Amino acid sequence: MTEHPDLARLQRRLAEFAAARNWQPYHTPKNLASALSVEASELVEIFQWLTPEESARVMDDPGTAHRVTDEVADVLAYLLQLCDVLGVDPLAALAAKIERNELRFPLPGAGDRRPDA
Amino acid sequence: MTEHPDLARLQRRLAEFAAARNWQPYHTPKNLASALSVEASELVEIFQWLTPEESARVMDDPGTAHRVTDEVADVLAYLLQLCDVLGVDPLAALAAKIERNELRFPLPGAGDRRPDA
Amino acid sequence: MTEHPDLARLQRRLAEFAAARNWQPYHTPKNLASALSVEASELVEIFQWLTPEESARVMDDPGTAHRVTDEVADVLAYLLQLCDVLGVDPLAALAAKIERNELRFPLPGAGDRRPDA
């Protein structure tokens, strides 16, 4: 480990953090999925009354930028802890998903509209 | 990069994927935060009627395991795309958060109850 | 019961519906709150890639209008079932909340910006 934090290492630190505090009984997959969705909603809350244009400038205000960064960290923390208790490799899951999406949304006929909209 | 997918590389592939399909106008921070929370809820949906014990065995069924893995990928995909448009480094954000949490929940008096419960 | 359905009567029908199917063990407050949030996210999903203007015209398309109406019903159904198991009167709760909000957001200095934004 040099300067940049590594995903697997952060995941281990989160597991050790929870274990040292005896939080494992609370960290069922069901509870961690709920906690993840609660943190994702705290991100949504920051944007809920903003216009699309205002939402694009949200990092200009230091206080809001800190809040956004903090909620991003919370979402990632619960996602990694959920993956840990489930034995899911998040990077492998995402790589597989991107490959499936490349088949599902092929380039030629993609148009300029999100096909899932 | 050899065998294991790398977070930054997956983030770049997601950005290229969206750009190639002209999806950037849809990918405002506000919309991506909403999409992230919708995917997190799809994870919750898998667990919503399960007991804590059933939720711990969710990966035993191959169909459910695939569904869980797929939703984990979707959550991570939108989180990385949100970070990309906001200029947030998710790993640095999480490392900073873990450090703050180590101060906020010090070990000696932690007890066996989640203090934020 | 004359022509318009009544909230308390719908709440009773939902309770009878769940009881007749032996669903009460699944209908803990925790599970019903999760189910409510999952349905709320299904509403959000309909709007997630739309501009504010497009979102205002969502009922013009009969298929989307049906989907919106169906998700509204699901949210209300879980909210009423949650209130039932908790013994909360939703109309009294809302009336009390409106009164608190009238004190919290007094008219004179309200300005033209949502103060909670």
Added chain:
Amino acid sequence: MTEHPDLARLQRRLAEFAAARNWQPYHTPKNLASALSVEASELVEIFQWLTPEESARVMDDPGTAHRVTDEVADVLAYLLQLCDVLGVDPLAALAAKIERNELRFPLPGAGDRRPDA
């Protein structure tokens, strides 16, 4: 209307409250659906680390009971405001949904497991 608050009347009060504060520009269907899901998540947050049994006793503590009641009011408030801007009748939507569910989950073969689990 005598003593008990009436749904349609509360919906009108919410519309007048928002209009008096010039909040209508913020109250697009998209934003109100987001706000609804954020409030639903605040309900979930109360239950996220509780066991099913603890969640059933949540109203025993006056502070938690107040918090639950307040979040129920917020969910109902945004649901009614969303219905108002969309022109959806929430009670008619729910009555129609219950009728569809009675066909979808017929009584004889219902078993003792939630069929949508």
